[in-house]
Amino acid sequence: MTMSANLAPITELYVSYDSAQKLKVEAADLVSHDLSPRQICDLELLMNGGFYPLKGFLPEADYDGVVDNMRLADGTLWPMPITLDVSEAFAEKIEIDQDIALRDQEGVILATMTVTDKWVPNKALEAEKVFGADDDAHPAVNYLHNTAGNVYLGGPITGIQQPVHYDFRARRDTPNELRAFFRKMGWRKVVAFQTRNPLHRAHQELTFRAARESEANLLIHPVVGMTKPGDVDHFTRVRCYEAVLDKYPQSTTTMSLLPLAMRMAGPREAVWHGLIRKNHGVTHFIVGRDHAGPGKNSQGEDFYGPYDAQDLFREHEAEMGIEMVPFKHMVYVQERAQYEPNDEIADKDSVTILNISGTELRRRLQEGLEIPEWFSFPAVVKELRRTKPPRSNQGFTVFFTGFSGSGKSTIANALMVKLMEMGGRPVTLLDGDIVRKNLSSELGFSKEHRDLNIRRIGYVASEITKNGGIAICAPIAPYANTRRAVREDVEQFGAFVEVHVATSIEECERRDRKGLYRLAREGKIKEFTGISDPYDVPQNPELSVETENVDVDNCAHQVVLKLESMGLIAGH
Ligand code: PPS
Numbered sequence: 001m002t003m004s005a006n007l008a009p010i011t012e013l014y015v016s017y018d019s020a021q022k023l024k025v026e027a028a029d030l031v032s033h034d035l036s037p038r039q040i041c042d043l044e045l046l047m048n049g050g051f052y053p054l055k056g057f058l059p060e061a062d063y064d065g066v067v068d069n070m071r072l073a074d075g076t077l078w079p080m081p082i083t084l085d086v087s088e089a090f091a092e093k094i095e096i097d098q099d100i101a102l103r104d105q106e107g108v109i110l111a112t113m114t115v116t117d118k119w120v121p122n123k124a125l126e127a128e129k130v131f132g133a134d135d136d137a138h139p140a141v142n143y144l145h146n147t148a149g150n151v152y153l154g155g156p157i158t159g160i161q162q163p164v165h166y167d168f169r170a171r172r173d174t175p176n177e178l179r180a181f182f183r184k185m186g187w188r189k190v191v192a193f194q195t196r197n198p199l200h201r202a203h204q205e206l207t208f209r210a211a212r213e214s215e216a217n218l219l220i221h222p223v224v225g226m227t228k229p230g231d232v233d234h235f236t237r238v239r240c241y242e243a244v245l246d247k248y249p250q251s252t253t254t255m256s257l258l259p260l261a262m263r264m265a266g267p268r269e270a271v272w273h274g275l276i277r278k279n280h281g282v283t284h285f286i287v288g289r290d291h292a293g294p295g296k297n298s299q300g301e302d303f304y305g306p307y308d309a310q311d312l313f314r315e316h317e318a319e320m321g322i323e324m325v326p327f328k329h330m331v332y333v334q335e336r337a338q339y340e341p342n343d344e345i346a347d348k349d350s351v352t353i354l355n356i357s358g359t360e361l362r363r364r365l366q367e368g369l370e371i372p373e374w375f376s377f378p379a380v381v382k383e384l385r386r387t388k389p390p391r392s393n394q395g396f397t398v399f400f401t402g403f404s405g406s407g408k409s410t411i412a413n414a415l416m417v418k419l420m421e422m423g424g425r426p427v428t429l430l431d432g433d434i435v436r437k438n439l440s441s442e443l444g445f446s447k448e449h450r451d452l453n454i455r456r457i458g459y460v461a462s463e464i465t466k467n468g469g470i471a472i473c474a475p476i477a478p479y480a481n482t483r484r485a486v487r488e489d490v491e492q493f494g495a496f497v498e499v500h501v502a503t504s505i506e507e508c509e510r511r512d513r514k515g516l517y518r519l520a521r522e523g524k525i526k527e528f529t530g531i532s533d534p535y536d537v538p539q540n541p542e543l544s545v546e547t548e549n550v551d552v553d554n555c556a557h558q559v560v561l562k563l564e565s566m567g568l569i570a571g572h
Pocket residue numbers: 403404405406409432433436445449450451453454474475476477478514516525526527528529533
């Protein structure tokens with residue numbers, strides 16, 4: 001199969017400038033749905049033709065077909081449900097055939113939609129069929145169950161304006177802008193490389209080889225919408241891509257940013273990516289090992305086989321009208337000082353093959369260790385180090401939890417002093433009592449109020465962590481779920497070190513330093529943790545300290561040792 005692009009403009013869902021002005025005024029009176037970040041990404045690609053031939057968020061019959069056999073009701077291949085999920089309360093207000101306004105997070109109206117369908121999806125079935133397992137360890141399944149609304153609305157979209165982007169505007173192209181660029185440059189064959197990671201030398205080699213072998217030009221087409229939680233942020237990645245771009249021979253290669261919200265759906269995602277690239281005027285698409293893989297399932301196994309994505313793509317290649325270029329695993333051969341496809345090295349026994357895995361790279365960045373030039377470009381490594389300095393220069397949070405009177409505050413204070421003695425990073429103590437005075441003075445001790453209190457602490461700690469400081473928190477934080485939520489908030493930016501101050505309730509009551517346990521026993525204080533309110537003992541804290549028969553200094557020292565072993569403070 002030899003492809004050559006049809007670069008005529010693709011159908012967009014935008015109305016003309018005049019109609020948009022009029023529609024915008026009229027739409028102000030419609031019931032509004034505030035789009036989630038993922039829905040904004042989906043809407044942008046719906047409107048600009050990236051999701052052609054979809055005309056809007058999927059109606060029920062199309063959704064059923066896509067979930068069941070990757071086809072719209074009319075038989076067209078489409079592997080991913082593009083749905084407008086809303087809350088039950090919102091759905092109740094909406095009648096069939098009603099027009100609604102779709103707004104971005106600042107309230108700007110981007111489109112209107114005529115609601116033709118409203119239904120409650122079978123999410124478990126969607127998870128099984130689309131993502132391969134109803135397992136929350138899959139980021140998209142987790143999203144489906146824990147973030148997406150329970151009702152789907154479907155219907156055609158009338159586009160008013162593109163979502164506003166303030167970043168990297170010159171690097172963003174709609175399908176028609178890319179088509180026009182390829183036309184102007186005379187690029188009749190273009191191979192696209194999809195990525196959500198920084199590019200290193202191996203990627204540069206493999207993409208360029210792919211282009212050479214297909215006698216095509218190259219489009220580096222990174223996703224800047226939503227990728228896998230925990231990925232390097234797109235700001236850093238784009239700076240890295242720009243550094244790699246001039247390593248390609250001049251005028252063979254271009255880069256464009258794609259505002260896609262990935263689902264990490266492996267094989268189905270590969271087919272979806274191919275269709276999206278086709279819409280952008282591309283003729284060839286690189287599919288690697290474990291394309292758009294979501295990582296391990298809750299049993300610790302891979303969700304998909306390493307070549308499932310290539311197999312499914314190949315099955316539908318002719319129908320899609322875009323050719324797959326299978327990704328070769330490139331390794332560095334030291335003796336020849338070059339990258340070669342692993343499966344094409346005939347003299348494997350007599351040469352030295354070098355490779356650094358993603359995990360090893362993260363470790364080296366985390367610990368500030370050397371990253372050799374054969375592996376990556378110095379400019380890329382510099383950008384990565386700027387964003388992710390070694391752990392010993394990053395912010396982090398130490399989160400003490402335990403009963404009232406367990407010794408949390410005393411150990412936290414001692415730890416703060418020790419860290420200040422070492423210097424280097426600012427330290428903030430968010431002690432239970434301090435917080436209740438300054439941040440949460442209106443709150444009591446109901447479950448709801450305790451949760452609010454802890455989430456506020458988590459928010460402040462995550463901001464401190466993000467900005468390179470050390471936050472030491474010392475609330476009771478009795479609920480495991482809330483502690484987990486705080487961990488997630490903080491871990492976006494740095495380490496979260498949970499320390500269980502494991503003093504028994506009997507010992508705390510015996511000490512009764514504030515006389516509160518007596519009052520709680522007498523019923524004068526209600527909902528008292530450990531007496532008349534629950535405490536979930538931490539199951540996997542980074543550290544658990546005993547305080548009976550151990551002095552405060554020693555407890556604080558145990559925490560310092562833990563921080564040292566985690567690489568958070570540099571050894572001497
Ligand atoms: S929580 O559950 O994490 O929001 O609690 P926290 O903000 O750490 O506040 C605990 C301090 O408030 C005092 N106090 C109570 N504790 C538990 N239960 C009840 N009902 C209660 N009422 C008042 C108590 O002094 C706690 O202080 P610490 O420093 O933990 O001893």
